[in-house]
Amino acid sequence: MEERGGRAGGFRKDTVDRLLRLHFRDGKTRVNADAQLLMAELLKVFVREAAARAARQAQAEDLEKVDTEQLEKVLPQLLLDF
Amino acid sequence: MAAAGEERQMLAQRLKAAVHYTVGCLCEEVAEDKDVQFSKQSIAAISDITFRQCEIFAKDLEMFARHAKRTTVTTEDVKLLARRSNSLLKYITQKSEELASSNMEQKEKKKKKSSTAKGERTPGEQEAAVTENEDSNMA
Numbered sequence: 001m002e003e004r005g006g007r008a009g010g011f012r013k014d015t016v017d018r019l020l021r022l023h024f025r026d027g028k029t030r031v032n033a034d035a036q037l038l039m040a041e042l043l044k045v046f047v048r049e050a051a052a053r054a055a056r057q058a059q060a061e062d063l064e065k066v067d068t069e070q071l072e073k074v075l076p077q078l079l080l081d082f
Numbered sequence: 083m084a085a086a087g088e089e090r091q092m093l094a095q096r097l098k099a100a101v102h103y104t105v106g107c108l109c110e111e112v113a114e115d116k117d118v119q120f121s122k123q124s125i126a127a128i129s130d131i132t133f134r135q136c137e138i139f140a141k142d143l144e145m146f147a148r149h150a151k152r153t154t155v156t157t158e159d160v161k162l163l164a165r166r167s168n169s170l171l172k173y174i175t176q177k178s179e180e181l182a183s184s185n186m187e188q189k190e191k192k193k194k195k196s197s198t199a200k201g202e203r204t205p206g207e208q209e210a211a212v213t214e215n216e217d218s219n220m221a
Contacts, residue, residue, distance in 0.1 A: 010108050015100045019133075020155070022094060023140035029147065031155040034181045038160040039139070041177050045170065046135060047105050050128045051112035051120065058118055065119045068127050075131070081167045082135065 010047070011040040050078055101136075102129040139163060157181065 013036045020031055020039065031039070051066075053074040058066040105128050109120045146159040157178045164174040 010104045012100075015097065015104075018093070019097055019101070019136045020140040020143065022090070022097065023137045024144050025141070026144065026148075026153070028153045029144050029155065030153060031143070032157075034157045034178070034185070035143075035155045035160050037181055038157050038174065038178055039143075042139075042160060042164060042174060043132065043136070044108065045173065047108045047128060047132055048112055050131065051109045052116065054120075054124060054128075055112060055116040055118045059116070063118075065121055066124050067121045068123050071124050071127050079135075081170065 010044040013037060013040060016040045016043065046082055049081075050074070053078060098129070098133050101133050102126065105129040105132060 013033070016036050016039045017031055021029070050071070054066045054071045057070040057074050058064075061070065063070070102125075106125055109125050109128065113120055142163055143155045143159045146162050147153065147155045150158070161171065161174055161178060164170045
């Protein structure tokens, strides 16, 4: 991976670290650097997957614009896959 | 206590904004690929879902690490998070191996020519070696 330290495909490493630490129950829990980069990658896949599935739904309905309605239809399966 | 709660709220707002921005960029890429448009509401909804999903991810990762008697979340925990979908697990495992091997390269650069034979290991072995190192750091 070329973007070490900085942007790892969309999400910044630091943003990912803060996002995770916001929800940890134990203040001692840390995330190592590689895990931060891998989580940034996973979040990117999550977002692109959500967008791509909603786009496919819109196309199946012959729409040019994706709205929340299409997203709502693909959301249950998306959440089951993650 | 109230001040700490307020600070946490402000941090959460900033993080939500950061997520929203990144989601916007990623949706634009998908929009170009698939030749569709995304409404503002749909982008906001994906951001919100992603932010909420982070809470589930974070709590799972913490549990996985604790289950392995660690306080530091490693790539192994992230791989466990991606276990539900086969293709996702394959993709994440491959990315994790790339990270591990680029770490090896960096270490090798530091050591210079001291160990040229090590460069010929398989990706799997490299990954295992890096994981061992990480674990020993934590003890």
